[in-house]
Amino acid sequence: MKFATKAIHAGQHPDPTTGAVMTPIYQTSTYWQASPGEHKGYEYSRGTNPTRKALEDCLAALENCQFGLAFSSGMGATDTLLRLLKPGDEVITGDDLYGGSYRIFTKVYQNYGIKFHFLDLSNPENITPYINDKTKLVWIETPTNPTMRIIDIEGVAKITKAHNILLAVDNTFASPYLQNPIDLGADVVMHSVTKYIGGHSDVVMGALLTNNEQLYKDLFFIYNACGATPGPQDAFLVLRGIKTLHLRMKAHCENGEKVAHFLKNHPKIDKIYWPGFEEHPNHDIAKKQMRGFGGMVSVTLKDADLQETFRIASRFKVFSLAESLGGVESLVNHPVSMTHGSIPKEAREKVGVTDNLLRFSIGVEDIDDLLADLEQALA
Numbered sequence: 001m002k003f004a005t006k007a008i009h010a011g012q013h014p015d016p017t018t019g020a021v022m023t024p025i026y027q028t029s030t031y032w033q034a035s036p037g038e039h040k041g042y043e044y045s046r047g048t049n050p051t052r053k054a055l056e057d058c059l060a061a062l063e064n065c066q067f068g069l070a071f072s073s074g075m076g077a078t079d080t081l082l083r084l085l086k087p088g089d090e091v092i093t094g095d096d097l098y099g100g101s102y103r104i105f106t107k108v109y110q111n112y113g114i115k116f117h118f119l120d121l122s123n124p125e126n127i128t129p130y131i132n133d134k135t136k137l138v139w140i141e142t143p144t145n146p147t148m149r150i151i152d153i154e155g156v157a158k159i160t161k162a163h164n165i166l167l168a169v170d171n172t173f174a175s176p177y178l179q180n181p182i183d184l185g186a187d188v189v190m191h192s193v194t195k196y197i198g199g200h201s202d203v204v205m206g207a208l209l210t211n212n213e214q215l216y217k218d219l220f221f222i223y224n225a226c227g228a229t230p231g232p233q234d235a236f237l238v239l240r241g242i243k244t245l246h247l248r249m250k251a252h253c254e255n256g257e258k259v260a261h262f263l264k265n266h267p268k269i270d271k272i273y274w275p276g277f278e279e280h281p282n283h284d285i286a287k288k289q290m291r292g293f294g295g296m297v298s299v300t301l302k303d304a305d306l307q308e309t310f311r312i313a314s315r316f317k318v319f320s321l322a323e324s325l326g327g328v329e330s331l332v333n334h335p336v337s338m339t340h341g342s343i344p345k346e347a348r349e350k351v352g353v354t355d356n357l358l359r360f361s362i363g364v365e366d367i368d369d370l371l372a373d374l375e376q377a378l379a
């Protein structure tokens with residue numbers, strides 16, 4: 001099946017008892033057993049729930065793989081994956097990450113004796129010198145947040161496969177509509193479902209998707225043992241959101257492209273980060289591994305200090321000044337004081353996350369209203 005068909009149907013079957021076409025919200029914690037251990041595949045909703053199962057199967061289908069787990073947040077998904085590691089293990093990751101990923105690596109798992117190497121991954125070969133027999137995981141995020149660098153997933157996968165190291169890709173910014181890391185050699189995909197997949201800024205959820213059955217079993221064990229699992233209402237809302245993922249992503253890409261071109265020539269803009277520009281340093285890889293350039297655009301403001309940047313960020317009328325991304329509505333974010341507040345100044349400035357940087361999540365409103373709002377805010 002093609003993407004749009006899977007987005008609408010995968011994992012979902014008419015309800016066997018009533019014929020309901022939409023998967024019901026199975027608002028139950030427990031399930032009847034005919035005799036001890038004799039049940040219909042469901043025992044307790046921390047482990048499995050039919051509404052959540054439909055969602056997990058749908059998410060796996062969208063990433064072209066067999067196994068899916070949904071979590072109560074993206075960080076819950078990341079946490080579960082990291083629990084595969086043991087003290088002494090080492091992880092190689094990028095130097096331009098979602099702030100919460102950086103925080104869980106450095107402030108939580110480093111305390112348990114796990115070592116993280118933060119590298120510039122624009123060339124996959126940069127990984128090789130850091131690999132030793134303790135290296136268990138390579139964690140990459142592409143496009144990166146907020147400076148939209150693109151990491152060559154296939155190039156990294158060649159190296160991790162040769163050394164038998166797990167490769168995990170945070171695919172939140174691209175969504176499965178634009179990029180499928182497992183097809184490019186990754187072992188597991190992580191999503192903050194909160195963003196494009198949910199798409200309506202009304203649910204916090206995460207997911208892990210894989211084609212590796214043993215890895216799925218190991219992750220399921222932690223998932224059930226540690227319990228970062230979402231409720232059935234949220235699973236229902238996300239199933240509903242996914243039905244328009246392909247339509248929304250098309251519109252995000254179209255509006256994103258128009259906004260990027262508008263901002264590029266604006267006198268108030270200094271740098272612009274959007275992988276669709278030919279002069280973007282990783283444009284060729286973006287073209288190769290993605291089916292579109294997405295709806296995320298970041299800029300630095302010309303001659304703007306922190307105060308001036310705050311002043312401009314507060315002037316928007318259609319864009320909302322808020323954390324998060326990927327919803328139908330447009331958002332403007334100031335990474336230094338919002339999403340990336342937990343990254344030390346030195347580390348973030350090294351990758352261009354400066355006081356005058358604004359990140360836009362371009363929604364699917366009418367493009368004329370978005371451009372007019374940008375124009376008046378920057379004036």
Ligand SMILES: *Cc1c(COP(=O)(O)O)cnc(C)c1O
Nearest residue numbers: 073074075098170172192194205
């Ligand atoms: C939001 C986000 C996360 C964390 O997901 P939550 O659902 O907020 O826990 C991880 N990675 C990226 C790229 C994100 O944007």
